[in-house]
Amino acid sequence: MNCTMKSKGRGNAEWHMRMYHSLVKHFGELNWWPGETPFEVCVGAILTQNTAWSNVEKAIAKLKAEDLLDPLRMDRIPLEELAQHIKSSGYYNQKSKRLKGFATFLIDNYGGKIENMRPFATKRIRRELLELNGIGPETADSILLYALNKRVFVIDAYTKRIFSRKGIFPEDIDYENARAHFEKILPRKVRLYNEFHAQIVYLGKDYCRKSRPKCESCPIQML
DNA sequence: GTCCAGGGCCTAC
DNA sequence: GTAGGCCATGGA
Numbered sequence: 001m002n003c004t005m006k007s008k009g010r011g012n013a014e015w016h017m018r019m020y021h022s023l024v025k026h027f028g029e030l031n032w033w034p035g036e037t038p039f040e041v042c043v044g045a046i047l048t049q050n051t052a053w054s055n056v057e058k059a060i061a062k063l064k065a066e067d068l069l070d071p072l073r074m075d076r077i078p079l080e081e082l083a084q085h086i087k088s089s090g091y092y093n094q095k096s097k098r099l100k101g102f103a104t105f106l107i108d109n110y111g112g113k114i115e116n117m118r119p120f121a122t123k124r125i126r127r128e129l130l131e132l133n134g135i136g137p138e139t140a141d142s143i144l145l146y147a148l149n150k151r152v153f154v155i156d157a158y159t160k161r162i163f164s165r166k167g168i169f170p171e172d173i174d175y176e177n178a179r180a181h182f183e184k185i186l187p188r189k190v191r192l193y194n195e196f197h198a199q200i201v202y203l204g205k206d207y208c209r210k211s212r213p214k215c216e217s218c219p220i221q222m223l
Numbered sequence: 224g225t226c227c228a229g230g231g232c233c234t235a236c
Numbered sequence: 237g238t239a240g241g242c243c244a245t246g247g248a
Contacts, residue, residue: 049230055246056229090245094231136231156229201229226248234241 011168013185020192022219023199032198033146035060038114039106040069045142046098046134047089058088071112074103098134105132114147122150137175145197151190153182154197158204162220 009015034053035041040060047056062085063069068077083096103112109128110116117125122144129140137155144150155178164171169181186192206218 045229048228050228050243051230051245052228052247054228055244058246088245090228091230091243092245094243098231134231138230142229154229158229197229204229228245228247230243232242234239236237236239 010166016182016185017187019220020196020199023203024195026217026219027199027202030195030198030202032194033142035146037069038147039071041147042102042114042143043069043099045139045146046102047086047095049091049095049134049139051090056089059086062086062088071103071106074099075107094134098132101133102135118148122152125150126152137179141179145190145194149190151183151188151193153179153186153193155179155182156197156201156204158208159197159200161208162200162204166220 033041033044035044043063044056044060047059060069066085068074068082068085074082077100079096079100082099083092086092086095086099089095105128106112106114106117125148126140126144129135129143130137135143141152141154144152145154155175160169160171160173160178163169163178164173169178173181182193182196186196203218203220207220
């Protein structure tokens with residue numbers, strides 16, 4: 001796959017880093033993921049599937065108020081009750097099963113603590129996460145990067161749209177190829193992967209949505 | 224009223 | 237292997 005257009009500099013490592021630095025200058029350091037604990041980060045990663053974050057925030061606030069941002073309590077609560085608490089995040093019947101499935105997995109395999117996953121190899125954890133119902137590549141990688149500080153680059157719809165519009169790769173590129181692109185071209189630093197993806201999401205909100213007026217000083221217009 | 228958001232699963236071909 | 241349908245709320 002010839003993803004890069006190195007003749008113009010567009011798509012090469014320097015171009016990516018130039019983009020990264022102009023985004024940070026524009027949006028400021030974002031220090032993701034929004035969440036007080038690693039478990040809350042995982043819950044957010046599941047709840048935000050195909051859903052606006054504003055709707056997820058409401059569901060997380062409800063879970064917090066009910067003291068349910070805890071694997072043991074989430075594992076024990078009846079499914080229907082959990083579904084009612086996360087209604088604002090949409091797809092609540094599916095997502096309640098996914099949350100409970102994740103909580104059960106954590107308890108059965110890692111003593112109910114995200115921290116206990118950290119010593120294990122990224123590949124192993126990723127494989128285990130992908131075996132769970134409702135945890136696909138993006139959710140698994142969000143958990144690995146933002147809850148476990150593992151060095152994986154998260155690809156989302158914004159990433160595909162932004163970089164395909166710039167001609168870096170086709171919009172219908174599959175997840176693993178897109179991930180490989182960034183992990184090959186960027187310096188291998190967790191902090192960079194973390195901040196870059198966060199910046200891309202912020203940019204996506206301005207750049208990708210048809211109904212939203214484009215930001216005049218949007219840094220990517222200049223790239 | 225219509226569109227769409229920080230996906231993933233299942234089914235049919 | 238892949239295209240298409242389905243899941244659902246809430247803000248713009």
